[in-house]
Amino acid sequence: MTDPNLSLPADPERRRGGDGTPRVVVIGGGPGGYEAALVAARHGAEVHVVESRGIGGAAVLTDVVPSKTLIATAELLDQVQGSGDLGIRTEAGEDPAAGASLRVDLAAVNARVRALAAAQSADISRSLAEAGVHVHDGRGRLTDPHTVEILVDGEVAGSLEADVVMLATGAVPRELPSAPVDGERVLTWTQLYALDALPEHLVVVGSGVTGAEFASAYRALGAEVTLVSSRDMVLPGTDEEAAEVLQRAFERRGVTIRSRSRAGSVIREGQRVRVVLEDGDEILASHVLMAVGAVPSTRDLGLQEVGIRTRDSGHVVVDRVSRTNVPGVYAAGDCTGVLPLASVAAMQGRIAMHHALGDAVSPLLVRQVAQAVFTAPEIASVGVTWAEVEVGEVSGRMRLLPLVSNPRAKMQGIDEGFVRLIVSPATGTVLGGTIVSPRASELIHPLALAVTHRLSADDLAAAFTVYPSVSGSIAEVARRAPQIT
Structure with a gap:
């Protein structure tokens, strides 16, 4: 999270290569990382990106691009099913809302989702290559403020010296001990795209943005959906009247909302899942989506050893130009906890590199960030x-x-x-x-x-x-x- 009172020393004199070229190492290839790399390359820096999961990071491969691709299919189906009042009928003369002639091939939908994510990752990789950015397959770890080790399968495979280091390692879905994820029946949002059949009954635990989006999408796709919300209303923290509109839309579309409820435990029983609520009620379902937040991917990065400040949550503390408290080290994206948006990560990365390489910059202003919830x-x-x-x-x-x-x-x-x-x-x-x-x-x-x-x-x-x-x-x-x- 941004700390406006963070006291930071001036950036140190940059150590450069023999030709005076500044060296930039980016740990993480998501929006914050690849945008930072592109800016640094345009500045003429020697740029290295260390990424183990694929260029584009979670935003492209398992989060934003896949989820919005799935939602686009759901949106189209929702429009067709709601077209009866516009005079649209099936060949049998039925209102499309009945869904008699509509069927979702989830295997085909998810194949398209994965293909589009891979294509977007490839597009970004080409952009980095064309800019002269060096990409290293592995996990990065700081050994000092100007040295990044590259680990492959837990073993040190090399190291990179840097004048500027950018941390852009993102976040991963939060998992609960009481709800062990198996990737088959109890899933995080990164695992939904392996499903080849529509869940008969999907229980979504968590009514924040992620939970609401998937509840909306899977109901439009035809699944029975139950949303377990610990609050009175879906989307806690969102515009109250907007949340009320969405809640009414959910109820009209047949989403069952269990308000003021918490999942005490989630138990896999063969091909079924039992969700036990804290009040003792139980919900039997075919699948459960755990949408209970995310945790920053900041463990084993060498942050403590180097002296980089983090919050109790593990998020890296940065100022409004994405500097950490260690000179020459910046951070961007979900690992900072500023706002969990790809657009914010990208802007943080761009601002950081412009600042690090000597440009005048305007700091990130959260008030100016536009954001959206992709529900219906x-x-x-x-x-x-x-x-x-x-x-x-x-x-x-x-x-x-x-x-x-x-x-x-x-x-x-x-x-x-x-x-x-x-x-x-x-x-x-x-x-x-x-x-x-x-x-x-x-x-x-x-x-x-x-x-x-x-x-x-x-x-x-x-x-x-x-x-x-x-x-x-x-x-x-x-x-x-x-x-x-």
């Missing part, structure tokens, strides 16, 4: 939240416009969702916003631009939007913002 409907947000305004942390005023009044939404049969805009009461500057809608992840960009560049609601309203379009509601809510009292 999607939830996207940026900047100040309404909850922060309500408790007095930020001075702001709000306007909320339901999508049910949007003409394009009516044409597409969208009857749930909204656009929320938060503005400064003194200046009218856009402070934040939330969009709940299909493709909200695409619609949030104008609000992100407004927050980043401190545009006013009038600026946002003055830009043309296409008629009819769902994005028209963004301009409409901005036009109404000055009327807030």
Whole structure:
């Protein structure tokens, strides 16, 4: 996590090769790592990336790219099944919602998921090769602030000297002793893509972003889904009204939500799984997805030996330009715990390398980060939240416009969702916003631009939007913002 009060000494004089070229070693090939490597290469540095799991890291191989590919299939199926009100019928004259003629071949879906992930990894590998980056297959470990050992199968296979070291080792799914993962019936989200048949009944333990996304996707694919949530509402910490919209959508689509419940244990019984809740209730299912968070991959990196500060959680402490407390060593991505987003990891990596190699940089501002939950409907947000305004942390005023009044939404049969805009009461500057809608992840960009560049609601309203379009509601809510009292 970022520590704004972290006191850091000036960077040391860089040790360079015989031709004066700075040497950069990146441990980890995910978004934070490969983006840092590309920036360093453009600066003319000699760059090495040490990665054991494949270029792209978890984001490309087992997390973001695979999950969003799966969700894209689920989204399409969800649209077809919801097209009855638009006059769509099967050849037998049935409403597609009945699903009589629709069937998901999960083996084919997952084969495509894995192929796309591998293709994306290959694309990034080519970009690194074209930039002259050296990639080493192995696990990196610091022996001092300027030396990285490369381990293969636990044995030291070589070492690299560095002027600058970037730690970008990511995170792995958290596992619970009471719910042993076997990769067959009890799974983490990295293991779902090996399934060749749709689960008959999937229990998702955890109602955060990951749990909600997979619950939404697998229900659309046709599985019976039960979501075990320890809170009153899904997506704890998210915009409350947005979470309420999603919860109603889940219930309408047939997702069973066990609110205020915790899984005490998960027991594999042959081809079935028994989920025992702490209140004594039990759920029998064919599969269980454990979506209970992630832990940083920072063990055995040599951090303690080198003196790099970490939190009790294991996350590396960094400032807003991704420096650790050890001169010349930077960190980016999920191993820092700033925000578990590939976009943030990539930005951290870019900022770090520009800074390390002498460029003036703008530090990472979490308020400017746009993020999305890829459920049906999607939830996207940026900047100040309404909850922060309500408790007095930020001075702001709000306007909320339901999508049910949007003409394009009516044409597409969208009857749930909204656009929320938060503005400064003194200046009218856009402070934040939330969009709940299909493709909200695409619609949030104008609000992100407004927050980043401190545009006013009038600026946002003055830009043309296409008629009819769902994005028209963004301009409409901005036009109404000055009327807030």
